[in-house]
Amino acid sequence: MTTSPGALPTPTRAQIKRWQRYLANERAEAAVYRELAHNKDGEEREILLSLAAAEARHEEYWRSRLGDYVGMPRRPDYSTLLMGFLAKRFGSVFTLALMQSAEARSPYAKDEDASAQMLADERIHAEVVRGLAARSREKMSGSFRAAVFGLNDGLVSNLALVLAVVGSGASQGAIVLTGFSGLLAGALSMAAGEYVSVSSQRELLAASTPHEDADNLVPQLDVNANELSLVYRARGMGEQEADQHARAVLAGIRANHPSVEAPITGGRFSAAGEEAVGSALGAAGASFCLFAAGAFVPLIPFLFGVSTAVAATVACVLVGLTLMATGGIVGILSGTSPVTRALRQLAIGLGASAVTYGLGSAFGAVL
Template sequence: MVERDTTPSAHPGTHRADAAGQPEQVPAPEAGPEPAPSRSQIRRWRRYLANERAEAAVYRELARNRRGEERDILLHLADSEARHERFWREKLGEYVGMPRRPDLRTRFMGLLAKRFGSVFALALMQTAEARNPYVHDDDAPEQIAADERIHAEVVRGLATRGREKMSGSFRAAVFGANDGLVSNLALVIGVMGSGVSSSYILLAGVSGLLAGALSMAAGEYVSVKSQGELLEASTPHPKAHTLLPQLDVDANELALVYRARGMSLEEAEAKAEEEFTRLGLGQASGSDHWGTGGTERRPNEVVGSGLAAGASSFLFFATGALIPIIPFLFGASPAAGAVVALVLVSVALMFTGGIVGVLSGKPPLSRALRQLAIGLGAAGITYLLGLAFGQVLG
């Protein structure tokens, strides 16, 4: 009786016995070629390829207008998008075809980056990176999907830097224009609802423009100045550190300062002892060391000029409030003027709402529609009130 060798071979092939009864290895069949991608896959991969190529160009364009660390970060993002582009080109292989244009949103971001290189382009890139099409696509590797999620966080950080650099005057400009649009449209439509002539509507509109613009400017000036004074009052006195050599070491009044700034008793006493030790060794206690020690809480806000904020608030509120009265400046009838005013203000409201959406990293269309709904809702309410007052007074 011949014993057969049942030891498994190191090779993945199958076995069969030869004429002498010895096992003979049969090579495993080679894997066949990968199946050709479907038409929908090819279209989708080509779109990915075009978008990745365009996004890399956007990051490089943005990097041209920056220096230092931000430039380096943007160039790294461009290299990453170029790596993704190579992946889709290799995956397409012979089906790569002619270069396709990226989608409309990516082209718009490229235009912003090329013409302005501003925070608007970064804010739109943040929104685009957050919409990660690879998460639910089985053809996309998990690594690329994870890369895109990380890119969204990187761009969020860069966009936040840009937002923080914006002064209070820009914020006042955007919201001032929006307030002027809504308030004066509501005033004009409300007065029209009472049944008065175009001249009275125009008078009410001009009065609302001047009163609202002056009120907004004064309020913005006081707000920004008060905010600056609050921050100043919360900042340690720059000369306070010079009093340390004159303090009684045993009384340890310095510990009270640190406790008032949020330290525990033990932390405050240790910090005070450290300061006195520095003085005993002849080392100066710098104002920076005094002002930022421990867990002191400092407001982290950007405050602009009160005059600049007030002036921009006046100008942009007046600009927004001017739009609803434009048709009445040209002698339009109440009904026709109201229709034209509603159209003009609707366009302007969607524009300001879209800007707010872009700056906040949210979809601009939804923010534009929300702004439109608020403005038209306010106008509708005041029209009904004006109609009611007109019937009562009439």
């Protein structure tokens, strides 16, 4: 590169190309945050718009570095285009999960042309997006957990069951009957288990919730004894903090201050997590339907009259592809590598099926 007195060094061709790509990505990421903000309100909307403004600052940085070399607008990376597509079509859950990973893998960490402030911005953005993504995950975690577990259990357990019967040398009629029996029994078992599990979680949360009449008793407390501070200490406050908070609450009640209408059941002492646990019936229904859908996949090729060997091979392929798809989705939502999760799901499912096929073959030989 060459340098003229009083001017910035002339960028190389490689730098120009790289900076133009950065510029396009920053512009596209700002658009993604603005698109997500359209579907939000209140605090989340303000946070997303602030992130968009920060990306706009980064865009201006690269525009100034390029100067006369800014050129025509370039297409951003495919991963950034994907995030834009998801933001428009599917809302925030998938997009925020991908943005979390993208912000954490900022290329600026290894590029000396990027400023230290921009690198710090990107790392802080990753934490901000992580917090926003956590909110979305909590809202969907109950039924989504039941749905993912139900689908994967249906795929793995029924493929394993079907291949065990195939290994024993049974007829296709027996294989199909066994598969549908496993589908129905497993779906009912999963639904019942999820209903009991979620109901129990909600009952435990309810048992930890302050009694609804407790707030009405606070104005009658003896100020000197101040049992209210014991309530706060029992719920996690330190002794000094609890005493100070209790005195403030009682003083506010006597002054009819509106911020202390629910000194025990409100604020940080309210029951938390009920949204994350979800509905017992919703979890049971999702688990039943998704288990049945997953368990039906390995039965599909046996319904077309092909040979048992061909049907078993096709069943393994179908189940393998579905397992990889669900594993990839979970990987995206959890902010981890979708490829790693997909391969892990595939290995678990086909590994379990190989074991049962071997057992079926062994018993078939004996019988």
